[in-house]
Amino acid sequence: MSWLPTLIKACYFLAALLFILGLKRMSSPRTARGGIVWAGYGMLLAVLATFFLPDMHNRGLIIAAVLIGVSAAWWSGKRVAMTAMPQMVALYNGMGGGAAAAIGAVELIGYARGLGLLHAVPDTSPLRPESWAVNGLPPTLSPTELALGVLGALIGAVSFSGSLIAFAKLQGWLDKRFVFAGQRAVNLLLLAAAVVVGILLATGHASLPLILVFFALALLFGLMMTLPIGGADMPVVISLYNAFTGLAVAFEGFVLGNEAMIIAGMVVGAAGTLLTQLMAKAMNRSIGNVLFGSFGAAAGSEAQSIEGAQKPIDAADAAVMMAYAERVVIVPGYGLAVAQAQHKVWEFAQLLIKRGVKVKFAIHPVAGRMPGHMNVLLAEAGVPYDLIADMDDINPEFPATDVALVIGANDVVNPLAKTDPASPIYGMPILDVSNAKHVIVIKRGKGTGFAGIENALFYADNTRMLYGDGQAAVGELVTELKAIDA
Structure with a gap:
């Protein structure tokens, strides 16, 4: 079936059009519902086309995972109240970032195995079997693919853990802020350490301990970056992590050679970035100030005293x-x-x-x-x-x-x-x-x-x-x- 790859690419192209047109329709309240439906059809088409990839394995496990995810989403979509929509969006966004990070982990482990460093790891990747080199054969990831895979994994892991903290704050499970002396320095050190380890991975020094350290640092940085942010900044934070998730998906799509992931991730990343800028502008603050300014941390310490009294009315x-x-x-x-x-x-x-x-x-x-x-x-x-x-x-x-x-x-x-x-x-x-x-x-x-x-x-x-x-x-x-x- 030599025509099958062409058909799959055509489906991806049509799915990309539906993503873009759906996003365009979401810009107006009058057409937003239809835009969501169009984008949903695009995602359904992309998922179905992916099942026909010639090197796809473990279809049964993938179908089971899809059914579990769809069932959970359907149940939560019906049961969660409108008041809880922000935390549900944060949670779902985090799942997207976590999925991108998981793809990066699979590719990094496969790359390390190809180097002969992980002989005990089974050759069972359902995503990209050809990247799991065996018997000492050289790994198939190019330097560009390896670098983008590491970058996507870093961004996805940060989005995952940061979105979970945003969810917990909006849900009322965590205090609105968590600050301590030297917090910015600690966060910068965590980010620097994660970047250094990521560079080592991207330059071919892949090993299981290094991969574990990399993801631990990335996840911890996402947690520490979100903990001090005040509740009033949550709209900006949710938009920012949405952009992070989109970028992570796009990078991992490039590694997998999946056009649908690349386009969908780029669209989500661009939309999330623009929305983040608009939200920050609406608050007259820079994104850096949102992330590192501890907005809302001065609760109860307003400098200007307010005179008078509140006057009730019936x-x-x-x-x-x-x-x-x-x-x-x-x-x-x-x-x-x-x-x-x-x-x-x-x-x-x-x-x-x-x-x-x-x-x-x-x-x-x-x-x-x-x-x-x-x-x-x-x-x-x-x-x-x-x-x-x-x-x-x-x-x-x-x-x-x-x-x-x-x-x-x-x-x-x-x-x-x-x-x-x-x-x-x-x-x-x-x-x-x-x-x-x-x-x-x-x-x-x-x-x-x-x-x-x-x-x-x-x-x-x-x-x-x-x-x-x-x-x-x-x-x-x-x-x-x-x-x-x-």
């Missing part, structure tokens, strides 16, 4: 204020996700719209715990896309807004980002909620946000606090608004 007065307003802007945050209040919020917005109130939703680029978190929640509730505005578009409209309703957002509406140079979030672009004529904040209590920074907005003269669970508080607003219309 649901009846808040409902009346918005019922007779001309313009209302609703600002969702992670508290809305925790309370699963998106459906109630949209019900409340619809009641306002029926009264002739102009309603918009304002989304900060890093609101929630991952990029696009709030957009997904609002889309799930059925909010029309034309009512959702980005930060740059909505900020000029706040001075003409009668009421800004903030639900669970904290750091992304904190005026200290503009007024206090000593604040950890100083310089971060925010939603200019404080410029609205009136501000109503729905909040469970008087605590600080995820970054641990006090919010000056809550003490402003034009701000009133509606305390309580997000869904319950909005439910009260709906009840009071209906009573006005009755």
Whole structure:
């Protein structure tokens, strides 16, 4: 079947087109669902084509692994709540990096065996049997393939362990930060050691002890790099590790000679890199500052004291204020996700719209715990896309807004980002909620946000606090608004 390799390459090419077109469609909320489906079809086509590679072995084990993975993904996709999507994305992203690192490990062990250093290792690679040289034959990995395999393994291992820490933080299993004196120096030493060992492996000095040391250093560096990062930086961290995973997959695809892996990895790596830059820009910080600046570590030590007191309001007065307003802007945050209040919020917005109130939703680029978190929640509730505005578009409209309703957002509406140079979030672009004529904040209590920074907005003269669970508080607003219309 001389035509089979050509058919497989054609399938890979079609899969690559589906990846790229799917990613393009994901750039708009209106077409994002279709984009995910297109990319899914591309991945299915690439996987099926791979099974027909002439040198593929252990198909039974691979099918079993695929079935286990698909079953776990299907179950978690159905069961995991929207509030837990950020940590699920972090976990799945880590699995991709771990898979790339595992491929690199297989290739390095095969290379070492080909050098005659690992005679006891069985010749059972299901991925690239021809690279497992036997009987003293020279290894088939070229110097370029070996170097890219080591680099992909390093990046994949860092993404794997770092994503697991990000998952644990978002899940609430770890403290938001872990810092100690000399931490940056320790991290740099770990990275330098991993690079040195990687260079030894890439220059042909492969042995099982050296391979084990290499992966131990890479995994440890991923852990240590992520532990000191504050929770408010998680959107950037998730995007960055997504880019790492894509690059690792692309490098290992080159080693395996698999075009689908190369293209998919490059697309994911490029998209993750661009998204990371956008997230960092939205926080007015460099990626290096995110990784090494210990953002959020200054929790509870804000330099600028905040005068005044938080002024409460009840649901009846808040409902009346918005019922007779001309313009209302609703600002969702992670508290809305925790309370699963998106459906109630949209019900409340619809009641306002029926009264002739102009309603918009304002989304900060890093609101929630991952990029696009709030957009997904609002889309799930059925909010029309034309009512959702980005930060740059909505900020000029706040001075003409009668009421800004903030639900669970904290750091992304904190005026200290503009007024206090000593604040950890100083310089971060925010939603200019404080410029609205009136501000109503729905909040469970008087605590600080995820970054641990006090919010000056809550003490402003034009701000009133509606305390309580997000869904319950909005439910009260709906009840009071209906009573006005009755």
